[in-house]
Amino acid sequence: MRRYLSAVAVGLFLTACSYGATEDRIYRPPGVAAAEDADGGEELYLRDCAWCHGRDGTGTARGPEILTGTNGPAFMDFVLSTGRMPLDDPDERMVRGETIYSEEEIDELVAYVESLGTEGPDIPTLALEDVDLSHGMVLYQENCAACHSTTGVGGALTEGTATTDGGPGRRRIVVPPVTKSTPLEVAEAIRVGPGTMPVFNEDVFDDEDLAAIVAYVEYLKNPDDRGGASVGRIGPVVEGAIGWFVGLGVLLVFIRWIGTKRGDE
Ligand code: HEC
Ligand code: HEC
Numbered sequence: 001m002r003r004y005l006s007a008v009a010v011g012l013f014l015t016a017c018s019y020g021a022t023e024d025r026i027y028r029p030p031g032v033a034a035a036e037d038a039d040g041g042e043e044l045y046l047r048d049c050a051w052c053h054g055r056d057g058t059g060t061a062r063g064p065e066i067l068t069g070t071n072g073p074a075f076m077d078f079v080l081s082t083g084r085m086p087l088d089d090p091d092e093r094m095v096r097g098e099t100i101y102s103e104e105e106i107d108e109l110v111a112y113v114e115s116l117g118t119e120g121p122d123i124p125t126l127a128l129e130d131v132d133l134s135h136g137m138v139l140y141q142e143n144c145a146a147c148h149s150t151t152g153v154g155g156a157l158t159e160g161t162a163t164t165d166g167g168p169g170r171r172r173i174v175v176p177p178v179t180k181s182t183p184l185e186v187a188e189a190i191r192v193g194p195g196t197m198p199v200f201n202e203d204v205f206d207d208e209d210l211a212a213i214v215a216y217v218e219y220l221k222n223p224d225d226r227g228g229a230s231v232g233r234i235g236p237v238v239e240g241a242i243g244w245f246v247g248l249g250v251l252l253v254f255i256r257w258i259g260t261k262r263g264d265e
Pocket of ligand 1: 049050051063064075076079087088090195
């Protein structure tokens with residue numbers, strides 16, 4: 001009897017666990033749920049994006065239009081491959097995450113939204129051989145470091161919200177690190193300017209400049225730390241603090257150790 005009961009208990013427990021496991025699909029409001037296994041860009045778009053961005057990409061109260069400005073293949077590819085879209089909730093901010101799509105699905109979605117008539121740039125082609133890394137460094141330090149920090153680890157931009165119509169869920173703007181992006185994502189971010197990031201088009205950086213910056217960001221993922229430990233590469237305050245507490249601490253202990261107290265002689 002007892003064995004029977006414990007088997008039932010285990011069974012119930014396992015069902016309870018698997019109940020939650022089916023709930024990891026992306027959220028869609030009632031009535032919007034469409035075919036689960038969407039096939040091709042149009043079906044994917046209608047299933048996952050249309051309820052916020054509109055059937056034709058012109059936007060709804062839940063999401064902005066995605067046709068004008070720098071919206072286009074590069075921007076679409078960027079938001080999909082960095083997992084920024086789709087959101088589960090219109091009040092969420094778009095942040096980097098795991099993408100829910102395969103490369104093929106991303107290509108199909110990009111092509112479909114482009115067919116709705118977008119204005120923005122194409123997915124850039126990068127020629128990363130023979131780039132001038134030091135040129136890339138200069139451009140990066142002049143144009144990107146102010147926000148993403150000299151080492152690329154990111155930082156805080158401002159308190160408050162990016163948009164004046166920001167809903168209650170909008171949090172303060174944090175600049176993400178650049179070092180998690182693939183070379184193509186870096187190039188796309190530069191060309192489209194996601195969120196509050198400025199746009200750097202061909203008039204600002206030609207394709208050679210673009211490749212040089214991308215190559216420098218690649219280098220930042222694995223820089224050789226001359227001068228010792230990197231301590232997170234978040235800058236002089238941390239380095240100073242470690243200098244003070246560790247360095248001076250050791251010195252003080254050492255001085256105590258070699259010194260003698262007055263009267264000890
Ligand atoms: C729950 C609603 C929602 C869903 C679903 C959604 N989006 Fe979005 N999307 C938004 C919101 C809100 C923003 C603005 C986010 C921000 O600025 O932080 C946005 C921004 C974007 C942008 C950038 C637009 C710009 O000019 O900044 C693109 C491109 C985009 N979405 C594409 C998509 C695609 C493709 C899908 C489907 C795979 C999708 N979105 C699904 C709400 C949604
Ligand atoms: C004014 C501040 C600012 C400047 C200058 C700036 N960025 Fe950004 N960047 C941002 C913000 C904010 C985001 C996040 C945008 C979003 O998704 O809402 C971002 C996103 C990115 C991303 C995507 C990172 C990720 O997590 O997926 C890359 C890559 C990037 N920037 C590279 C650059 C490069 C390279 C430059 C210089 C050419 C540059 N940025 C200049 C503010 C800035």
